[in-house]
Amino acid sequence: MNASLMKQTFKILTNKFLLSGVIFTIWMVYFDQNDYFTIRQKKKEYKEVKANVDYLTAETARMEKELAALMAYSQPLEQLARESYHMKKDNEDVYVIERK
DSSP states (O other), X not given: OHHHHHHHHHHHHTOHHHHHHHHHHHIIIIXXXXXXXXXXXXXXXXXXXXXXXXXXXXXXXHHHHHHHHHHHOHHXXXXXHHHHHOOOOTTOOOOOOOOO
16 A cells, blocks of 8 residues: 555656646746746836835926925015025125024
């Protein structure tokens, strides 16, 4: 009975279709140029790039909105110039205090 079981197991393991399937699976998972690990890495990179694109799209929309506000009114434009670029009127003195 034990020999019969071994014979049957040997017959199944040496089946040409099973061997071909196992070899094909191993090849596709480990040795192909689009193996499992490469696909996983590319999906991770895709998610990172997509998140970056979403962030940049939102940032662009925010900046366009800010630009429209600056072009519509002179007061926010003057405030931006004073705060960001330390600009001043001719008769003013500007003191910049930097924190360390």
